[in-house]
Amino acid sequence: MNNQLNKVLQKQQKQISEPEKIIDDIVQLVGFIIGNEEYAIPILSIQEIIKPIEYTRVPQVPDYVLGVFNLRGDVIPLIDLRKKFNLESAKQSEDTRYIVLKGEENIAGFVIDRLTEAIRIKRDRIDPPPETIHSETGMIYGVGKREDSMLTILKVEALLKRDF
Amino acid sequence: MDDIQEILEDFLVEAFELIEQIDQDLVELENNPEDLELLNRIFRVAHTVKGSSSFLNFDVLTQLTHHMEDVLNKARKGELKIDHLVMDVVLESIDMMKELLVAIRDSGNDTDIGMDISDICSRLDAISKGEEIEIQEGPKEKLPPQEEQKEEEVDYSNLSDDEVEAEIERLLKERKEEDKKRKAAKKNQKPKVVQEPKVAQEPKKKPEIQNTKPASIQKAKTPVKKQTASALEQTIRVEVKRLDHLMNLIGELVLGKNRLLKIYDDVEERYEGEKFLEELNQVVSSVSLVTTDLQIAVMKTRMLPVAKVFNKFPRMVRDLSRELGKSIELKITGEETELDKSIVEEIGDPLVHIIRNSCDHGVEDGETRLLKGKLEAGTIELKAYHEGNNIVIEIVDDGKGLDPDMLRHKSLEKGIISEREADTMSDKEAYNLIFKPGFSTAAQVTSVSGRGVGMDVVKTNIEKLNGIIDVDSEIGKGTIIKLKIPLTLAIIQALLVGVQEEFYAIPLASVLETVRIPLDEIYTIEGKNVLRLRDEVLSLVRLSDIFGVDKVYENNEHAYVVVIGLAESKLGVIVDTLVGQEEIVIKSMGDYLKGIDGIAGATIRGDGRVTLIVDVAALMDLAKNISVDITADTQSAQKVKESPSDYFVLVVDDSKMDRNIMKKAMSPMGISVVEATNGQEALSIIKSGEYSFDAVLIDIEMPRMDGYTLAGEIRKYSKYKHLPLIAVTSRTSKSDRLRGVESGMSEYITKPYSPEYLESVVRKNIKLLAE
Numbered sequence: 001m002n003n004q005l006n007k008v009l010q011k012q013q014k015q016i017s018e019p020e021k022i023i024d025d026i027v028q029l030v031g032f033i034i035g036n037e038e039y040a041i042p043i044l045s046i047q048e049i050i051k052p053i054e055y056t057r058v059p060q061v062p063d064y065v066l067g068v069f070n071l072r073g074d075v076i077p078l079i080d081l082r083k084k085f086n087l088e089s090a091k092q093s094e095d096t097r098y099i100v101l102k103g104e105e106n107i108a109g110f111v112i113d114r115l116t117e118a119i120r121i122k123r124d125r126i127d128p129p130p131e132t133i134h135s136e137t138g139m140i141y142g143v144g145k146r147e148d149s150m151l152t153i154l155k156v157e158a159l160l161k162r163d164f
Numbered sequence: 165m166d167d168i169q170e171i172l173e174d175f176l177v178e179a180f181e182l183i184e185q186i187d188q189d190l191v192e193l194e195n196n197p198e199d200l201e202l203l204n205r206i207f208r209v210a211h212t213v214k215g216s217s218s219f220l221n222f223d224v225l226t227q228l229t230h231h232m233e234d235v236l237n238k239a240r241k242g243e244l245k246i247d248h249l250v251m252d253v254v255l256e257s258i259d260m261m262k263e264l265l266v267a268i269r270d271s272g273n274d275t276d277i278g279m280d281i282s283d284i285c286s287r288l289d290a291i292s293k294g295e296e297i298e299i300q301e302g303p304k305e306k307l308p309p310q311e312e313q314k315e316e317e318v319d320y321s322n323l324s325d326d327e328v329e330a331e332i333e334r335l336l337k338e339r340k341e342e343d344k345k346r347k348a349a350k351k352n353q354k355p356k357v358v359q360e361p362k363v364a365q366e367p368k369k370k371p372e373i374q375n376t377k378p379a380s381i382q383k384a385k386t387p388v389k390k391q392t393a394s395a396l397e398q399t400i401r402v403e404v405k406r407l408d409h410l411m412n413l414i415g416e417l418v419l420g421k422n423r424l425l426k427i428y429d430d431v432e433e434r435y436e437g438e439k440f441l442e443e444l445n446q447v448v449s450s451v452s453l454v455t456t457d458l459q460i461a462v463m464k465t466r467m468l469p470v471a472k473v474f475n476k477f478p479r480m481v482r483d484l485s486r487e488l489g490k491s492i493e494l495k496i497t498g499e500e501t502e503l504d505k506s507i508v509e510e511i512g513d514p515l516v517h518i519i520r521n522s523c524d525h526g527v528e529d530g531e532t533r534l535l536k537g538k539l540e541a542g543t544i545e546l547k548a549y550h551e552g553n554n555i556v557i558e559i560v561d562d563g564k565g566l567d568p569d570m571l572r573h574k575s576l577e578k579g580i581i582s583e584r585e586a587d588t589m590s591d592k593e594a595y596n597l598i599f600k601p602g603f604s605t606a607a608q609v610t611s612v613s614g615r616g617v618g619m620d621v622v623k624t625n626i627e628k629l630n631g632i633i634d635v636d637s638e639i640g641k642g643t644i645i646k647l648k649i650p651l652t653l654a655i656i657q658a659l660l661v662g663v664q665e666e667f668y669a670i671p672l673a674s675v676l677e678t679v680r681i682p683l684d685e686i687y688t689i690e691g692k693n694v695l696r697l698r699d700e701v702l703s704l705v706r707l708s709d710i711f712g713v714d715k716v717y718e719n720n721e722h723a724y725v726v727v728i729g730l731a732e733s734k735l736g737v738i739v740d741t742l743v744g745q746e747e748i749v750i751k752s753m754g755d756y757l758k759g760i761d762g763i764a765g766a767t768i769r770g771d772g773r774v775t776l777i778v779d780v781a782a783l784m785d786l787a788k789n790i791s792v793d794i795t796a797d798t799q800s801a802q803k804v805k806e807s808p809s810d811y812f813v814l815v816v817d818d819s820k821m822d823r824n825i826m827k828k829a830m831s832p833m834g835i836s837v838v839e840a841t842n843g844q845e846a847l848s849i850i851k852s853g854e855y856s857f858d859a860v861l862i863d864i865e866m867p868r869m870d871g872y873t874l875a876g877e878i879r880k881y882s883k884y885k886h887l888p889l890i891a892v893t894s895r896t897s898k899s900d901r902l903r904g905v906e907s908g909m910s911e912y913i914t915k916p917y918s919p920e921y922l923e924s925v926v927r928k929n930i931k932l933l934a935e
Contacts, residue, residue, distance in 0.1 A: 060712075107756075160756065
C-alpha cells in the first residue's frame with residue numbers, strides 16, 4: 001500500500017520539478033566590478049542593493065569584515081570583497097554599493113566597486129571553475145562565457161559562510 | 165485525531181502544573197500529617213491524574229496513580245498514619261508518575277519507556293493493606309485490560325497488502341461493534357455522556373476500556389472540570405512565542421523612542437524658541453512615557469513567580485537530609501517575587517547546585533551541631549526579593565561556614581592558585597575560590613555533591629544572565645550566597661562609553677562605579693597597570709587595547725576608569741569619554757558574527773548607528789592577556805626629538821645663583837631648561853605633565869621638600885621610573901651619596917663642579933650626542 005502511494009507521490013513530484021528545469025535553463029545574475037574583474041551573483045540571492053551607509057567596526061575579526069551596519073533595524077555584517085579577494089583596498093566612490101545577500105541562515109552586506117548590469121545567461125554557457133583559481137576558497141560557482149568577456153559567478157553560500 | 169491531541173495537551177499541561185504543587189504539599193504533609201486540607205489536595209491530584217490517564221488509555225500511569233490514590237484515600241479518612249516510611253514510598257511513586265508524564269509528553273505513550281511499576285504498586289498495596297484488604301479489587305480488575313492492549317498493538321509496517329486489508333476490515337468491524345455498545349451505554353447514562361461529546365469520538369483503536377469502565381471516567385472528569393473552570397476566568401494561556409514576538413516589537417519601539425528623543429534634541433537646538441517645539445515636546449514626552457509603560461507591561465506578562473523554581477526545593481532538601489542523615493529545614497520567603505520567564509528557566513540548575521552544597525557541606529550533622537551549641541536541626545533560608553532593576557536570591561545556611569585558610573590551602577594543593585596569591589588573598593577572595601573550576605572542598609566525594617564541577621558551572625550560568633554572585637561567610641555561623649540577576653534580558657540599562665572615535669555599551673548591572681583619575685596615579689606592578697582606589701588595588705586595562713581601536717586622538721593626562729565587577733573580580737577599564745546611561749535593546753549580530761570574544765551583541769542607538777555591547781565576563785578574560793603598559797605607552801607616544809631644544813631639563817634649586825650657574829653650564833647644548841625653587845614646586849610641575857622632562861637636576865638642601873624626598877616621590881610614578889635624576893649638592897659624605905642612591909638618584913654631582921663636567925653628565929643622561 002505504501003509503495004503505491006509513494007509511486008504516485010514521486011510521479012507528482014516529477015511533474016512539479018520538470019517545468020522548473022526548463023525555466024532554469026536561463027540564469028539571471030547581477031554583475032558587478034571588484035578591482036578589474038567582473039563578477040556576478042544569482043539575482044535570487046540578493047535581498048537588496050544599497051548605497052554605502054555608516055558602519056561600526058567590530059573588534060577581533062579578520063580585516064575583511066568591516067563591521068556591522070543598521071539595515072532598517074537589523075544589525076548586519078559588512079564584508080569588504082576587495083580585502084576578501086586579497087586586492088588592494090580602494091577608497092569608496094560614488095559608485096560603491098553594498099549588496100545585501102541572503103542565504104539560508106545568514107545575511108550579510110558586501111562592498112563592491114560598482115554595479116554593471118542584470119545578466120541573463122544560458123546554463124550551458126556556464127563552465128565549472130578552473131581548478132587552479134580560488135580552488136582553495138571555493139567561492140566560485142562557475143565561469144560564464146559571454147560574447148566578449150568572461151564572468152566569474154560567485155557561490156553565495158560560500159560568501160556567507162563564516163571562515164574564521 | 166486532533167481532538168485527542170488537544171485533550172492530551174490539556175492533560176499534560178494540567179498534570180505538570182499539579183505535580184509542581186504536589187511535592188511541596190507532600191513535604192509539608194510530612195510535618196503536619198493531620199492536615200486534612202493538604203491531604204485532600206494531594207488526593208485530588210492523584211485522583212485527577214488517574215482519571216484523565218485512564219480516559220486517555222495510559223494504563224501504566226492509571227495503575228500507578230490508582231494505587232497511590234488508595235493509600236492517600238486511607239490517609240484522608242484517618243485510617244492510615246503518614247510517617248516517614250509511608251512518605252518515602254509515596255514520594256517515590258510520585259517520581260515515577262512524573263517520569264511517566266514526561267514519557268507521555270515526549271513519545272505520546274507511557275509504555276515505551278518500559279517502566280516496571282509492579283514493585284512500587286505492591287509496596288503501596290502493602291501500606292494500604294496494612295489496615296484493610298477490600299480495596300484490592302481495584303488493581304486486579306485493571307490488570308487484564310493492560311495485557312489485552314498489548315496484544316492489540318499490531319505492527320502495521322510489516323504487514324503485506326492482504327494483511328492490511330484484513331486488519332482494516334477487523335478494525336471497522338470492531339468499531340461498528342463499539343458504536344453499538346456505545347449507543348447502549350449512551351442510553352444508560354445519557355445525561356452524563358452528553359456532557360462529554362469528546363469521549364464519544366475518541367476511542368477508535370482501543371475501545372475496551374471505554375466500555376468496561378465508564379464510571380471511572382465520569383468520576384475523574386468532574387473534578388478536572390471544576391478546577392479549570394475557575395482558573396479560566398482569570399487567565400488566558402498564551403504561547404511563549406507570541407510573547408517573545410511582542411517583546412521584539414517593543415524593542416523596536418524603544419529604539420524608535422530613543423531615536424525620536426535624539427532628533428528632538430537636535431531640533432530643539434536649531435529652532436530654539438519656536439512655537440512648534442513645545443507641541444513637539446509634548447508629543448515626544450508622551451510617546452516616550454507610553455513606550456516605557458508599554459515595555460514594563462509587556463515585561464510583566466513574561467514574568468513568572470520565582471516559586472516555579474523554588475517549589476522543587478522543599479522536596480529536594482527533604483530527600484537530601486534523609487540521605488545525609490541530617491535534619492535540615494528549608495525556609496522559603498519571597499517566592500512570589502517575579503522575574504522573566506527565560507531567567508526563571510535558567511536559575512533552576514544553579515540554585516540546585518548551591519542548595520545541595522549547603523546541605524552537604526554547609527549544615528553539619530545533628531551531633532556536631534549540638535556540640536557547638538546550635539539547634540539540632542539546621543536551617544537553610546531561601547529568599548528572593550527585588551532590588552532596583554534586579555532580583556536578589558539569597559541562600560543562607562547556619563552551618564559550619566567557609567574556612568578561608570582551608571580554602572587557600574586546598575586551592576594551593578590543587579594548583580588553582582600560586583603561593584603568592586594565597587598569601588595576598590583576602591578572606592572574601594578566598595570564599596570565591598569555591599567558584600574556581602576543579603575545586604571541591606568535600607574531603608569525601610558523596611553522591612550529593614563533590615564532583616568539583618558544581619560551583620564553577622553555577623558561576624558561569626549566573627554570569628550568562630548578566631548576574632553577579634557574592635559569597636559571605638563566618639566560620640561556625642554559616643554561609644550566605646547572594647545572586648543578583650537583572651529582571652529581563654532583552655532590554656537593559658547600559659553605560660555608553662567612548663574610546664577614541666568608537667562607542668561601546670557596558671551593561672550597567674556590571675558597572676560598579678566610574679572615576680576620573682590623572683594618568684600619573686597609575687602604578688605598575690609586575691608589568692600590570694594598577695590603580696589604588698581607596699583601599700583596593702585595581703587592575704587597569706584600556707578598552708582600546710582590548711578591542712584594538714585605532715588611535716586617532718592624543719591621550720589626555722586624565723583618564724576615565726569604569727570599574728566593572730563580576731562576582732568577586734573587578735577590573736578598571738580606561739575609556740576616553742563617558743557618554744551616559746541609556747536603555748538599549750540587545751540585538752544579535754547573526755550567525756556570521758556570533759560569539760566574538762568580548763562582544764555580547766549590538767544595539768541601535770538614537771542616531772541610527774550600531775553600538776556594540778561589551779560582554780563583561782569575556783572582557784575580563786581578555787584583559788588578562790593584555791600587557792600593554794599604559795604609562796610606557798604615553799612616553800612612546802611623544803614626538804621624536806629633532807633639535808636639542810626639544811629636550812627639557814628641570815633644574816630644582818632654592819638658590820637663584822646656583823640655578824643660573826647650572827643653566828649657564830648647559831647652555832652650550834641648546835636644550836630647554838625649566839626652573840623650580842623647591843621640591844614641592846618641582847613635583848607639581850612634573851605632575852602637571854606640561855613638559856616631558858628628559859632629566860632633573862636636584863639640589864638636596866631645599867625648603868618645603870628636600871631633594872631626597874623629591875626623588876622618592878618622582879620614582880613613585882611608573883612613567884618616571886627611568887627619568888634621570890641628577891643630584892647637585894655640596895654634601896659629599898659617603899652616607900649622603902648612599903642616601904641619594906636609595907631615594908632613586910641616578911647621578912651625583914658634588915659642588916663645586918666645572919661647567920664642562922655638568923654638561924657632559926647631563927648630555928650622557930639625556931643621550932644627546934655632542935655635535
